Amino acid sequence: MAYTYDPNNIFAKILRGEIPCNKLLETEHSLAFHDIRPQAPSHVLVIPKGPYVTFDHFALEASDAERADFVAAIGQVCKALGIQPGEGGRGYRAISNAGDDGVQEVPHLHVHILSGRSLGRMVGRPD
Numbered sequence: 189m190a191y192t193y194d195p196n197n198i199f200a201k202i203l204r205g206e207i208p209c210n211k212l213l214e215t216e217h218s219l220a221f222h223d224i225r226p227q228a229p230s231h232v233l234v235i236p237k238g239p240y241v242t243f244d245h246f247a248l249e250a251s252d253a254e255r256a257d258f259v260a261a262i263g264q265v266c267k268a269l270g271i272q273p274g275e276g277g278r279g280y281r282a283i284s285n286a287g288d289d290g291v292q293e294v295p296h297l298h299v300h301i302l303s304g305r306s307l308g309r310m311v312g313r314p315d
C-alpha cells in the first residue's frame with residue numbers, strides 16, 4: 189500500500205506560508221518551529237519540506253540530500269537550544285509519532301524535540 193499525503197494538513201499550510209509559525213530555523217529541505225501547545229519548557233518540531241507522512245515514509249523514499257539535511261537540521265536545533273549533552277546541555281527527547289498506534293495528529297513527518305525539564309519515563313500507558 190502506498191503512502192497518501194494530504195496536502196491540506198496544517199504543516200503543509202505552514203510550509204506554503206498560508207498560516208504562520210514561530211520559526212527557529214530553516215534549511216534547504218527542512219523547517220524547525222516551536223510547537224503551538226508545548227509539552228515541555230522547550231518544544232520544537234522539525235519537519236522536512238517534502239510531502240512525507242511518517243518517519244518510515246521519509247526514510248524509505250526521501251532523497252539522500254533531503255535525509256542528510258533533515259538529520260543536520262535536528263542537530264542544528266539541538267545546538268541552537270544549547271541542549272546537547274556532549275556540550276554541557278541537559279539533554280532532550282526526540283519523538284516522532286506515526287499512524288494510529290503512534291497517535292499521530294498531523295500527517296506530515298515531524299520530530300518533536302522536547303527539553304528544559306526531566307522528561308520522565310519514555311512511554312506512558314494510554315489514558
Ligand code: AMP
Pocket residue numbers: 198209222223224225226233284285291292293294295
Ligand atoms: P503529533 O501528535 O505527533 O502529530 O503532534 C502534532 C503536534 O503539532 C502537536 O504537538 C501540536 O501541538 C502541534 N501543532 C498543531 N498545529 C500547530 C501549529 N499550527 N503550529 C505549531 N504546532 C502545531
